[in-house]
Amino acid sequence: MAYPYVSNAEVRVISQYFGDPTHRRIDTYVKRGGYKALEKALALEPDAVTEEVKASGLRGRGGAGFPTGIKWSFMPKEPTRPHYLLCNADESEPGTFKDRELMRWDPHQLIEGCLIGAYAIRAQHVYIYCRGEFFEVNQILAKAVEDAYMKGYAGEDILGTGTTIDITVHQGAGAYICGEETGLMSSLEGDRGEPRVKPPFPAAVGVFGMPSTINNVETLAVVPHIILNGGEWYRQWGTEKSPGTKLFCVSGHVRKPGNYELPLGFPLIDLIDDVCGGIRDGNQLKAVIPGGSSVPLINAEDARKCELDYEGCVEVGTMLGCASVIVMDHKADLVKQIRRMVDFYAHESCGQCTPCREGSAWTARILRRIEEGQGTEEDLDTLMEMTEQMVGTTICVLSDSVAAPVQSSISKFREDYLELIRSGEQAGAA
């Protein structure tokens, strides 16, 4: 028994040392084989590193699931201007807490991944944009980066190879939208964290107007293992299209919530019933949000069919996202949960695009009214119609994230809403 909960079903590639505070120390990390992958990578051509990652089939762990090696290959091969690698450590999606743990327990694994990634895309500077509220994590990261510099793994002439890669840890100021890749860039440049229109894409015009690649913490944390063991090795887990392992952060009404590293394609119901010890108090499963609060929720029936990989989630009408599994049992106040999420998005909307700025706050107000028993059935139609206007009409997908839980909950759990509406009407009549 260790790190809050562990399970025999786990395959612990990147989470192996979770719960071991000595692993933060660079000496321990190196003793356990750390920075060997960096050494190996620096002996290769940058493109060979990218090829290895391509071969692994690793897909971005931030939510979109774009193949990492292919993303890296978009960067110019002959740099005429500075390139930047950005590590998105602004983990803010409600229900998500995997990057925090990765940085907290194994900061050097991430730093090694960053250095290898930077080498592959010919960048000489890495920015780790870390969520502002992660005070402890920021301190751990800063210390780890300092140690990496001291030991010659970062900075000028890394390990005597002549390669120079600097790492800067940047502490955000607490805005969810800065986790959106272009919003992160605006913020890093010192502007308001506002997403930008794409195209141009970051590989052409990124941070400071230079070619940039942005990867999630978990993605970069996997990279040293792929370099060390080969792309083919990573494919022993997961499915053909979604290879490898993935951290699942499970929260909600399960007995053992926590981070579990499992092969992709793992059945959702097994995650809930076996790995997490089942629903609390012997209650019934009602709904699951498998990928963080911005993906559609599914009912128990679909949850039993769902396999946790990028394709399996789409099959049941949702998305894997960043694999933040939020489980609700039959006693959950679903409307309140949805309202709470929408409140969050309304608060975090950057305010640029009209559908998001106005729509998210409007949605929140209607939901609040329904929750308080002042809603009508027409409100549900209005919600369905207006959230439709928020899908695919804005610069980034925050707006879509408001629509997903609202639309999926109304279409799958309409009775929950109607119950509140009817009870309000009865109270009004009485």
Next chain:
Amino acid sequence: MAELITLTIDGQEVSVPRGTTILEAAKKIGKLVPHYCYHPGMSSPAMCRLCLVEVEGAPKSMPSCVTTVMEDQVVHTDSQQAVGNREGVLEFYLVNHPLDCPICDMSGECDLQDYVHAEGRAHGRSEEPKRVFGRDDFGGDVLFYGDRCVMCTRCVRFMNEVEQDQRLTVVERGNRSVIDTFFEEGLEGTHWHGNIVDICPVGALVSKEFLYKARAWDLEHTPSICPSCSQGCNIELHTRDNLIQRIKPRENLEVNGWWMCDYGRHNQEWMNRGIRLSDPLVQTQDGVAEPMRWRDALDQLLQHLGVIGKVGVKALATPFASNEDLGALAELVGALGGGKMVYRSACSEEEIVLRGFPTLARRKDLAPNTSGAELIGFTRVGDDEAAGGLEDIAAHDGIVIIMGDELSDQAEDFGRDAQLFLYLGDQQSPAASNAHFVFPLTNFAEQEGSFTNIAGRVQRFSPALEPPGMARPGWFILGALLAELNNRDAPLNAAESFSGLASRIEAFAGLTYQDIGDRGAVLNETLVLSET
């Protein structure tokens, strides 16, 4: 010439240079895609989401303000998808907009009003209480009504990118976002901030000076040229009750883009001045100025000229006069045997350049037509306050003609020795008490004419106000006089007067009013340079 791209917009083929946006391409075929945040003079954040159009093959609607055209692209601005999007976005705008059109200065020329009337829902579905910001004084001439704001950020971008004096920003996030100033002084001390009122698509930014003065639909718009410096910004005079209520810039990329300075924008009081000369006055034997009909006054002047003969002329004109007025005066001086022709003009110490549009500046020379005056043969005298330099004219014993200059720095004995003292002006002047003839002129806003700006560009302005009584343009009065002297027909309009000028002054040769049009025409450059 950039490569041309051919695409189809709403079934119509159009060819535009590579790099053109869909929105601009649509303008070419007369389709205006509704938009707020886009402005051709600034960067486009594509955030209002109103200009989304359907592009065949694209996975979702595209913002037409930043999406550039592609060969064989098929675009629909009026499809179900595009119109549906606009209806949705417009409803979102009205969730918090106060709909206080009846007391809003922008009402009648508001893009939100127009678009909602055209394509919005008949009834909004929002029942929730609206968010309230209230009113804020931004300093300078600008008041901010936060509740009306559509968050297009044009004002912020104007200050950042065009004036390049960062005074405004967006504070807060989500639907709590609001435009604000950084410090107490706000826009105070900036020189171009009036433009943010123009580019605000709604009534969020309004002019303090114009506030509650007139409804937009009661204003008449007259194309004109700003008379406040030698830049010659293209403007519109907005009038009501025979008064200029406000001045707005008129787009002309060759001169002022979409902008004008605050100095020119608010320099209108003099055009509305009430106390005016309205009758021709002729000095009688006993020194009394007697009002007369034009016919009689001109007859007496001709008689007087016949008596004194060619005794040498000294003429002073104002560079606020049109090319036509100055040309007629120069011709008259010639017809009377020639002499000295001068003008006085006030100058400021420095130019105020609009950094984001550097060909536009509030010029040092604060008169609209010094270039025209120089080309027509007048030379500058006096100091930078447009004072002094008239000693020889004041004491001249031949013919003295003053046109437009109010002689405000001159003594009452000005022109006492003159055998003929003709004063043409729109105001009575104490220094004109010796004048034998005082003729009432229309002012700039009351007449048609043209100015030549600092770059040698001739631009036309039109009458926006009714002149008082018998006041007439200088070219008209002097044209009638010259017709008698030279025994020919007088010019009937400013265009004819200008053709006369073009036939006499080489710099203007070959130019007609038609050529000048409403965009202006540049004079032969070598001639302009050699003259100045």
